[in-house]
Amino acid sequence: MTKQRLEAFSDGVIAILITIMVLELHEPHGAELADLRPLLPKLLSYILSFIYLGIYWNNHHHMLHATRHVSGGVLWANLHLLFWLSLVPFMTSWVGENHAAAWPTAIYGIVLFFSAVAYTILQTVIIRVDGNESLLARAVASDRKGKISLLLYAAAVGLSFVQPWIADLLYVAVAMIWLVPDRRIESRLQTQPAD
Amino acid sequence: MTKQRLEAFSDGVIAILITIMVLELHEPHGAELADLRPLLPKLLSYILSFIYLGIYWNNHHHMLHATRHVSGGVLWANLHLLFWLSLVPFMTSWVGENHAAAWPTAIYGIVLFFSAVAYTILQTVIIRVDGNESLLARAVASDRKGKISLLLYAAAVGLSFVQPWIADLLYVAVAMIWLVPDRRIESRLQTQPAD
Amino acid sequence: MTKQRLEAFSDGVIAILITIMVLELHEPHGAELADLRPLLPKLLSYILSFIYLGIYWNNHHHMLHATRHVSGGVLWANLHLLFWLSLVPFMTSWVGENHAAAWPTAIYGIVLFFSAVAYTILQTVIIRVDGNESLLARAVASDRKGKISLLLYAAAVGLSFVQPWIADLLYVAVAMIWLVPDRRIESRLQTQPAD
Amino acid sequence: MTKQRLEAFSDGVIAILITIMVLELHEPHGAELADLRPLLPKLLSYILSFIYLGIYWNNHHHMLHATRHVSGGVLWANLHLLFWLSLVPFMTSWVGENHAAAWPTAIYGIVLFFSAVAYTILQTVIIRVDGNESLLARAVASDRKGKISLLLYAAAVGLSFVQPWIADLLYVAVAMIWLVPDRRIESRLQTQPAD
Numbered sequence: 001m002t003k004q005r006l007e008a009f010s011d012g013v014i015a016i017l018i019t020i021m022v023l024e025l026h027e028p029h030g031a032e033l034a035d036l037r038p039l040l041p042k043l044l045s046y047i048l049s050f051i052y053l054g055i056y057w058n059n060h061h062h063m064l065h066a067t068r069h070v071s072g073g074v075l076w077a078n079l080h081l082l083f084w085l086s087l088v089p090f091m092t093s094w095v096g097e098n099h100a101a102a103w104p105t106a107i108y109g110i111v112l113f114f115s116a117v118a119y120t121i122l123q124t125v126i127i128r129v130d131g132n133e134s135l136l137a138r139a140v141a142s143d144r145k146g147k148i149s150l151l152l153y154a155a156a157v158g159l160s161f162v163q164p165w166i167a168d169l170l171y172v173a174v175a176m177i178w179l180v181p182d183r184r185i186e187s188r189l190q191t192q193p194a195d
Numbered sequence: 196m197t198k199q200r201l202e203a204f205s206d207g208v209i210a211i212l213i214t215i216m217v218l219e220l221h222e223p224h225g226a227e228l229a230d231l232r233p234l235l236p237k238l239l240s241y242i243l244s245f246i247y248l249g250i251y252w253n254n255h256h257h258m259l260h261a262t263r264h265v266s267g268g269v270l271w272a273n274l275h276l277l278f279w280l281s282l283v284p285f286m287t288s289w290v291g292e293n294h295a296a297a298w299p300t301a302i303y304g305i306v307l308f309f310s311a312v313a314y315t316i317l318q319t320v321i322i323r324v325d326g327n328e329s330l331l332a333r334a335v336a337s338d339r340k341g342k343i344s345l346l347l348y349a350a351a352v353g354l355s356f357v358q359p360w361i362a363d364l365l366y367v368a369v370a371m372i373w374l375v376p377d378r379r380i381e382s383r384l385q386t387q388p389a390d
Numbered sequence: 391m392t393k394q395r396l397e398a399f400s401d402g403v404i405a406i407l408i409t410i411m412v413l414e415l416h417e418p419h420g421a422e423l424a425d426l427r428p429l430l431p432k433l434l435s436y437i438l439s440f441i442y443l444g445i446y447w448n449n450h451h452h453m454l455h456a457t458r459h460v461s462g463g464v465l466w467a468n469l470h471l472l473f474w475l476s477l478v479p480f481m482t483s484w485v486g487e488n489h490a491a492a493w494p495t496a497i498y499g500i501v502l503f504f505s506a507v508a509y510t511i512l513q514t515v516i517i518r519v520d521g522n523e524s525l526l527a528r529a530v531a532s533d534r535k536g537k538i539s540l541l542l543y544a545a546a547v548g549l550s551f552v553q554p555w556i557a558d559l560l561y562v563a564v565a566m567i568w569l570v571p572d573r574r575i576e577s578r579l580q581t582q583p584a585d
Numbered sequence: 586m587t588k589q590r591l592e593a594f595s596d597g598v599i600a601i602l603i604t605i606m607v608l609e610l611h612e613p614h615g616a617e618l619a620d621l622r623p624l625l626p627k628l629l630s631y632i633l634s635f636i637y638l639g640i641y642w643n644n645h646h647h648m649l650h651a652t653r654h655v656s657g658g659v660l661w662a663n664l665h666l667l668f669w670l671s672l673v674p675f676m677t678s679w680v681g682e683n684h685a686a687a688w689p690t691a692i693y694g695i696v697l698f699f700s701a702v703a704y705t706i707l708q709t710v711i712i713r714v715d716g717n718e719s720l721l722a723r724a725v726a727s728d729r730k731g732k733i734s735l736l737l738y739a740a741a742v743g744l745s746f747v748q749p750w751i752a753d754l755l756y757v758a759v760a761m762i763w764l765v766p767d768r769r770i771e772s773r774l775q776t777q778p779a780d
Contacts, residue, residue, distance in 0.1 A: 005592060005646055007200060012600030015207030020608060022281045023215060027289040031296030050281070054274040058267070061200055072643075076764070079639040086607045086635070094612040101616030179271070202395060210402030217476045218410060222484040226491035245476070249469040253462075256395055374466070397590060405597030412671045413605060417679040421686035440671070444664040448657075451590055569661070 002070045006078060010060060013082045017089055018053045021046055024093040042096035045108075048171060049092040052112065055178045056085060056119070063122075066136040069129045077125040081118040087111045105167045106160035112171065113153040120146055149174050197265040201273060205255060208277045212284055213248045216241055219288040237291035240303075243366060244287040247307065250373040251280060251314070258317075261331040264324045272320040276313040282306045300362045301355035307366065308348040315341055344369050392460045396468060400450060403472045407479055408443045411436055414483040432486035435498075438561060439482040442502065445568040446475060446509070453512075456526040459519045467515040471508040477501045495557045496550035502561065503543040510536055539564050587655045591663060595645060598667045602674055603638045606631055609678040627681035630693075633756060634677040637697065640763040641670060641704070648707075651721040654714045662710040666703040672696045690752045691745035697756065698738040705731055734759050 025042055028035035060081075067074075091111045095104040120143070127137045140146075156170035220237055223230035255276075262269075286306045290299040315338070322332045335341075351365035415432055418425035450471075457464075481501045485494040510533070517527045530536075546560035610627055613620035645666075652659075676696045680689040705728070712722045725731075741755035 002646070002650065005596065008203060008593065009596045009600055009642065011200065011204045012207055012597055013604055015204055016211055016601055016604040017607075018277075019208055019211040019215065019281060020604065022212075022285055023218070023608070024612075025282075025285045027219075027285065027292055031289075031293035031299050033298045036298075036302070047278070050274075050278055054271070057204065058270055058274075061197070061270075065197065075643055075646075076639070079635075079643075082603075083632070083635055086604060087610075090607055090610045090612065094616075097612055098616035103618050103621075104616055107621070203398065206395065206399045207402055210399055211406055213472075214403055214406040214410065214476060217407075217480055218413070220477075220480045222414075222480065222487055226484075226488035226494055228493045231493075231497075242473070245469075245473055249466070252399065253465055253469075256392070256465075260392065398593060401590060401594045402597055405594055406601055408667075409598055409601040409605065409671060412602075412675055413608070415672075415675045417609075417675065417682055421679075421683035421689055423688050426688075426692075437668070440664075440668055444661070447594065448660055448664075451587070451660075455587065 003064065003067060006070055006075065007061075007064055010064075010078060010082065011057070014053055014057045014060070014085065017085055018050060018057075021049055021089040021092055024089065024096070041099040042093070045092045045096035045099065048175065049088050051175050051179070053085065053088060055175065056081075056115070059119070059178070063126065063136065066134075066139060067126050067130060068134060071125075071129050073125050074122070074129060077118070077122040081115065081122050084111060084115040084118045088115070099168075100164055102161045102164055105164040106157045109153050109157040109160065109167060109171065112174070113150065113157065116146065116149050116153060120150075145177055149177065198259060198262060201265055201270065202256075202259050205259075205273060205277065206252070209248055209252045209255070209280065212280055213245060213252075216244055216284040216287055219284065219291070236294040237288070240287045240291035240294065243370065244283050246370050246374070248280065248283060250370065251276075251310070254314070254373070258321065258331065261329075261334060262321050262325060263329060266320075266324050268320050269317070269324060272313070272317040276310065276317050279306060279310040279313045283310070294363075295359055297356045297359055300359040301352045304348050304352040304355065304362060304366065307369075308345065308352065311341065311344050311348060315345075340372055344372065393454065393457060396460055396465065397451075397454055400454075400468060400472065401447070404443055404447045404450070404475065407475055408440055408447075411439055411479040411482055414479065414486070431489040432483070435482045435486035435489065438565065439478050441565050441569070443475065443478060445565065446471075446505070449509070449568070453516065453526065456524075456529060457516050457520060458524060461515075461519050463515050464512070464519060467508070467512040471505065471512050474501060474505040474508045478505070489558075490554055492551045492554055495554040496547045499543050499547040499550065499557060499561065502564075503540065503547065506536065506539050506543060510540075535567055539567065588649065588652060591655055591660065592646075592649055595649075595663060595667065596642070599638055599642045599645070599670065602670055603635060603642075606634055606674040606677055609674065609681070626684040627678070630677045630681035630684065633760065634673050636760050636764070638670065638673060640760065641666075641700070644704070644763070648711070648721065651719075651724060652711050652715060653719060656710075656714050658710050659707070659714060662703070662707040666700065666707050669696060669700040669703045673700070684753075685749055687746045687749055690749040691742045694738050694742040694745065694752060694756065697759070698735065698742065701731065701734050701738060705735075730762055734762065 025039060025046060028039060088111060091104070091108045095108045098104045123136070123140060123143075123146075127134060127140075130136055152170050152174050156167040159170065160167040220234060220241060223234060283306060286299070286303045290303045293299045318331070318335060318338075318341075322329060322335075325331055347365050347369050351362040354365065355362040415429060415436060418429060478501060481494070481498045485498045488494045513526070513530060513533075513536075517524060517530075520526055542560050542564050546557040549560065550557040610624060610631060613624060673696060676689070676693045680693045683689045708721070708725060708728075708731075712719060712725075715721055737755050737759050741752040744755065745752040
């Protein structure tokens with residue numbers, strides 16, 4: 001039951017985060033097509049953040065599917081992840097408003113970086129509870145995608161001060177890497193059921 | 196379990212979308228009945244969008260009830276549908292503010308059009324996973340209502356530039372078509388249980 | 391399953407409605423106790439609406455617990471109820487801003503009136519599906535509380551134009567009547583399980 | 586089933602509360618790092634409130650896990666708790682805007698105080714329904730943490746008028762006390778299953 005309620009709460013928070021971002025797309029002041037133009041960067045940053053939150057929901061879903069035990073530590077590691085994700089709508093709005101500026105672009109990357117760190121912590125805490133022989137431990141053994149993402153986020157944060165659009169490209173690239181759902185877990189799940 | 200969490204997440208997002216639209220009904224500045232009058236087009240567009248999201252929730256509910264397997268592709272096709280639906284509150288607000296204008300009316304239709312396309316994609320992905328002999332495949336075999344809706348949305352987008360209220364009538368007409376829940380699936384479910 | 395998802399969706403919408411009302415309590419402009427004073431009527435209308443939505447959640451919960459079958463008609467009757475409830479935050483905000491004015495007070499009552507009508511319709515549709523011998527049918531046989539509420543709402547709407555605070559008292563009175571959860575169903579449930 | 590729906594509804598409300606607080610972090614007006622500085626107290630109060638709501642969700646989760654019966658009284662005691670928690674985002678925003686001011690700091694503590702009172706009431710109502718020999722009754726027998734928290738909140742409210750930052754420190758201290766999840770219940774649950 002604990003696991004089920006953890007999933008339900010996380011689903012709730014991520015569902016709300018993914019949806020309230022749209023509240024930042026304020027209706028344009030005029031009724032012409034041209035009035036939508038200034039919204040374009042906001043819409044693009046909304047789409048990117050929507051994909052990122054979708055990726056987190058997807059991977060979170062796979063990870064918990066492979067989880068056996070939920071301890072107090074897991075609950076807090078999960079809340080820690082949700083905290084960083086909760087900053088995404090705010091950063092999306094700021095970077096959408098100032099898409100060519102260095103600092104918003106960099107701090108968007110910092111939020112993504114710490115979200116990824118929080119996800120890794122959650123993964124580590126679950127594995128510590130479930131044991132090194134657990135399904136999840138073997139599925140994410142090397143966690144290459146996780147490490148590459150952290151590197152690319154860090155690079156993007158630095159490059160924001162050179163050319164913000166290079167950082168933007170890197171954010172898109174990391175999303176692409178993850179758009180493929182975590183087949184490591186999915187394939188293991190098919191050969192060995194989690195519960 | 197995967198299917199259950201997909202339903203819960205989708206329910207969450209649609210429940211939030213259907214509710215935050217009401218945040219755009221800002222309280223009038225005065226306390227007289229006349230102060231409500233400028234809100235009338237906003238209220239009407241809210242009602243129409245409420246019905247549309249209700250229809251999507253309803254049909255999504257029936258479709259997933261008939262679904263057997265959920266793959267990574269289904270998860271993403273579902274997120275894609277939720278993305279288009281997430282633009283509905285924003286468009287509702289814009290069209291409510293400019294109900295007699297061509298572009299808002301047209302783009303409202305474009306969002307509805309792509310929502311319907313995304314729904315069809317989700318349906319196709321599920322059928323590909325479940326097989327052509329599956330309950331869902333046989334229930335939506337010709338999908339006439341889906342095709343007619345796409346045609347009417349396209350017509351409405353074009354007619355927005357002639358007379359916006361004709362487009363509005365078409366949006367109401369499509370809603371009417373769907374208000375009757377998808378009896379094809381419902382009736383099949385009664386003769387053959389989904390799981 | 392259908393019933394479970396209907397409950398989950400309704401819970402989601404009511405949970406969001408009860409929570410977003412608080413977004414209308416905008417932080418005061420100063421940092422003194424006196425700066426909270428103009429918020430007082432807003433806070434009081436928030437509390438009353440919070441109690442009303444709590445009552446609806448509570449009774450909805452009891453009613454669905456006693457429900458056996460969910461048809462397409464039940465889904466739409468439920469969405470119809472949620473629609474009226476979704477107008478509560480908007481009206482709460484308006485009446486909170488203009489607590490001594492006739493029209494906001496009257497229209498608050500009209501929204502409550504139609505919410506109650508929608509609840510009665512939902513109840514009737516469920517009973518039609520479940521049959522007159524069903525648990526729910528016998529539990530709400532006379533539905534005296536429902537009828538008295540409708541009368542009091544109607545009276546309050548009229549009295550809003552005489553003295554808004556008399557209408558306010560009536561709204562509080564109806565809430566009091568319902569604060570006692572629907573023991574008719576609860577007591578029947580204890581002697582005869584619903585499923 | 587009743588218990589499950591109570592959990593789902595509470596999860597929904599707490600998930601929404603924890604998330605809408607982030608809507609108060611309005612994007613800064615400029616694109617420089619310095620433009621984030623005025624947001625710092627708001628961010629800090631957001632973090633503290635996020636932790637508080639996380640604690641409530643966590644403890645609520647443990648408490649209901651140990652609960653056997655849900656009566657009408659439990660439903661209302663739960664709504665009463667949710668009411669006080671629903672004021673947290675509003676107070677977070679006010680105290681974030683006026684972090685050095687006495688009244689916002691004091692009233693933030695008053696909301697925390699009454700949230701704790703409401704939690705204690707809910708606990709008491711559940712124990713009355715479940716019986717003094719129940720798992721929950723024995724787990725929270727002395728409830729020392731609960732009593733200390735109430736004392737510290739009361740002290741903080743008073744000290745807000747001397748030095749607001751001392752009150753802030755006390756709020757942090759109480760959060761620290763609770764960050765350790767309620768091991769009393771957790772440890773009992775391991776030796777004796779709740780259902």
